[in-house]
Amino acid sequence: xxxxxxxxxxxxxxxxxxxxxxxxxxxxxxxxxxxxxxxxxxxxxxxxxxxxxxxxxxxxxxxxxxxxxxxxxxxxxxxxxxxxxxxxxxxxxxxxxxxxxxxxxxxxxxxxxxxxxxxxxxxxxxxxxxxxxxxxxxxxxxxxxxxxxxxxxxxxxxxxxxxxxxxxxxxxxxxxxxxxxxxxxxxxxxxxxxxxxxxxxxxxxxxxxxxxxxxxxxxxxxxxxxxxxxxxxxxxxxxxxxxxxxxxxx
Numbered sequence: 025x026x027x028x029x030x031x032x033x034x035x036x037x038x039x040x041x042x043x044x045x046x047x048x049x050x051x052x053x054x055x056x057x058x059x060x061x062x063x064x065x066x067x068x069x070x071x072x073x074x075x076x077x078x079x080x081x082x083x084x085x086x087x088x089x090x091x092x093x094x095x096x097x098x099x100x101x102x103x104x105x106x107x108x109x110x111x112x113x114x115x116x117x118x119x120x121x122x123x124x125x126x127x128x129x130x131x132x133x134x135x136x137x138x139x140x141x142x143x144x145x146x147x148x149x150x151x152x153x154x155x156x157x158x159x160x161x162x163x164x165x166x167x168x169x170x171x172x173x174x175x176x177x178x179x180x181x182x183x184x185x186x187x188x189x190x191x192x193x194x195x196x197x198x199x200x201x202x203x204x205x206x207x208x209x210x211x212x213x214x215x216x217x218x219x220x221x222x223x224x225x226x227x228x229x230x231x232x233x234x235x236x237x238x239x240x241x242x243x244x245x246x247x248x249x250x251x252x253x254x255x256x257x258x259x260x261x262x263x264x265x266x267x268x269x270x271x272x273x274x
Contacts, residue, residue, distance in 0.1 A: 026053040030060055030109075057165075063113045064089065077114070091116040094123065097213055101126045104167040104211055125175075126213065131273060132178035133207060135185045136200055142190035150180050150195055154202040161210065170206055177203055187267060230261070234270045 028037060037056065044052040061068060064075040077087045085093030102122040106112050153173060160169035177199065183189045191199065207213050233252055240248040253263050256272070264271045 025055045025057060027057040027059070030058045033058055057108065059108045060111045063111055065115050066113060069114075089116075091120075094119055098123045098126055100211075101171075101213055104213075105171055107164075107166060107168055109164075127273065129174060129178055129207060129213065132181045133203065136181045136203055139181070139184055139191065139196055141193035141196045144190065144192070146190060146192045146195045148180055148183060148189035148191065150177065150191065150199045153177050153199065154205070157202065157206045157210075167211065170211065174203065174207055185266075230256075230272055234263070234272060238269060 026037070026040075033056075041051060041053070063069060064077070067073065067075060069076045075089060077089065079096075079099070081087040081090065082094050082099050083096060085091075098119060102114075102119055103112055105122065105125075153176075156173050157170045160166040160173065163169070180189070181199075181203075184191055233256065237249050237252040240246075240252070256263055260274055262273050264273075
């Protein structure tokens with residue numbers, strides 16, 4: 025397997041084939057994978073145009089065209105939403121939309137890990153996720169289709185989480201295995217653990233605030249409960265009350 029940009033097909037890769045056949049007597053590459061060009065707001069990236077952005081600049085937000093810093097997972101997810109032979113057009117709006125979409129998948133993955141099976145049969149059909157994703161990957165690595173299947177699975181996960189459907193033990197185990205395989209292992213969108221100790225401390229601090237709020241609600245101290253929720257909301261947190269307690273996201 026040999027990869028490169030479409031602009032390398034001629035003459036670079038054709039020269040490589042000629043040299044390899046001349047030296048070895050046979051072609052050394054069975055599969056050529058050529059990715060399309062990267063643009064920014066519809067314009068080809070180039071240093072002379074001032075719109076060439078390095079990965080470090082994406083991660084730090086230091087480039088003047090960027091409105092914020094973006095995590096490596098967000099950049100990867102954004103790229104995987106387009107087929108590798110399609111043009112990838114960066115923009116702040118598209119990156120921010122990808123960030124929100126990725127958070128939805130991360131939230132679904134966290135909820136999936138906490139789901140418990142029902143004693144009876146499943147009331148929602150989740151079979152076939154693994155097969156559909158495998159077929160998409162075998163179809164010239166069609167990652168956008170894989171991602172669309174993961175979003176369909178996320179809807180099913182949320183339905184079960186909200187108590188509107190149930191999953192048997194076998195179906196739940198298969199869904200967890202397939203979701204983790206394609207999201208984490210194949211697409212490389214790691215969601216299982218916080219990136220470092222600071223992230224874990226941050227999460228625990230928010231969870232602590234919500235536990236204080238829950239205690240206030242049990243004591244019918246509505247003023248304290250509302251204050252915690254409102255101040256978290258003012259900081260950008262979304263607090264959702266469920267039958268199992270409060271959940272939060274940014």
